[in-house]
């Protein structure tokens with residue numbers, strides 16, 4: 001049977017243009033999906049449309065003003081990550097000459113993502129923003145402005161901690177002291 005165009009997938013309901021939208025007041029805290037943090041977070045309502053529906057929010061974590069997006073269901077978020085991982089792998093598959101070398105890389109990308117997913121399963125979506133002046137311990141969550149949500153893996157020394165992010169695992173600076 002042909003799928004009807006525009007037929008809705010079953011599963012978590014998403015707010016779309018034809019749906020009524022979320023009613024809230026300016027300044028009120030609502031659940032949002034922040035496109036910068038790429039996480040479900042608290043957003044403060046900054047604009048409503050004529051019908052009183054939320055159209056713009058400020059992410060309370062990163063402070064970015066953005067179009068309101070309703071929080072994403074965990075499953076949906078995971079699916080997205082998987083699709084992205086597969087897309088990367090497919091692109092790599094087309095480059096036949098580099099295919100062998102790239103295969104190992106694609107595998108480690110998926111493995112990294114799998115580790116990241118497992119390590120961040122308990123993140124409460126309210127992780128603090130990374131600051132180089134902060135001191136991190138193994139298991140600490142942080143949100144990095146380039147890499148997104150990360151988990152501290154290993155304290156390398158007083159001023160560096162190895163952090164597992166969705167797409168990379170890198171040392172980041174910590175415990176930095178600024179002289180006045």
Ligand SMILES: [Zn+2]
Nearest residue numbers: 034037059062
């Ligand atoms: Zn944010």
